[in-house]
Amino acid sequence: MTEHDIQNTIRLAFSQRHYLCFRVNVGKVLMQNGRWFDTGLPKGFPDLFGYDNLNKPFFIEVKSKIGKPGSDQLRFHKMLTDRGICHGIARSPEEAIAIVKGDLIGYGY
Template identity: 35%
Template sequence: MNEHGTQNQIRTEISKYLYPLCGLVPFWRINVGQGWTGNARHFSRKQEITVEPGDVLIKKARTFNTGAPEGFSDLIGAVPTIITPEMIGQQIAVFSAIEVKTETGKSSAEQKQFIANIQHIGGRAGVARSPEDAIRILRG
C-alpha cells in the first residue's frame, strides 16, 4: 500500500479511537505544496504564443512553498488526557504528531528531529506504518 492509503487508514482508526474519548476528533492532516507566483495574464482566446482558453501565463514566475515547515509530521492533533489526582484530576490535551510512512519508507533527518522535539517537551510523536502504530503513539 502507498503512503496515502496508509494515511487514510490511520486517519479512520484515529477517529474511531478519539471520538469516544472526547466527542470529537482533534486531529488534522498537514498539507504542504509548491506553487508559482508572478504577474499573471489570463487568456480568453488563442494567441500566437500558443496558449489555449483557460491557460495562464505567469511572467517573471517564481516558486513559493506553502504549508508547514520542513520535517513537520503528516498528522497533528491533541489527545485528551486525565492528569493525576494531585493535579486536581483535570483533563488536558497533549500535543501529538504522527509521521506516516510505508513499510519501507524512511524518515528524513528533519522529520526525526521534529518528532524528538515534540517528545522532549512531553508531546506524543512517532512514525506510524499502520493504524495500530498510530494508536500506540496516541496512547503514549
C-alpha cells in the same frame, strides 16, 4: 499500501475514537502569476497532528513498511522528544493508536 492510503486509514481510526486529527500538506506550488506559494510549516513537520479525547497533542509521521525518516524529520523528532511531546512513526492505524494511547515519545524512530 501507499503512505497516502495508510494516512487515510489512520485518520479514519482516529475519527472513530473521537480524536481531532489534521492532515498536513507541505511543499511549494508555482502559482499562475509566477510566484511560489510555500505552506509555511517547518521542514520535517509530521504528516498528521491533533488531539486525543483528553486534548493531549500528538504528532504522527506516516511511513510505508520500508519508509525511513529523512534528516529534516529526524531534526523535528528531536525537537519533539526534547519537549516530551507525544509523537512517532506509524505504519498502520494500530501503531498510530498505540502511540497516542500510550503517550509514546519517538516510537518507531
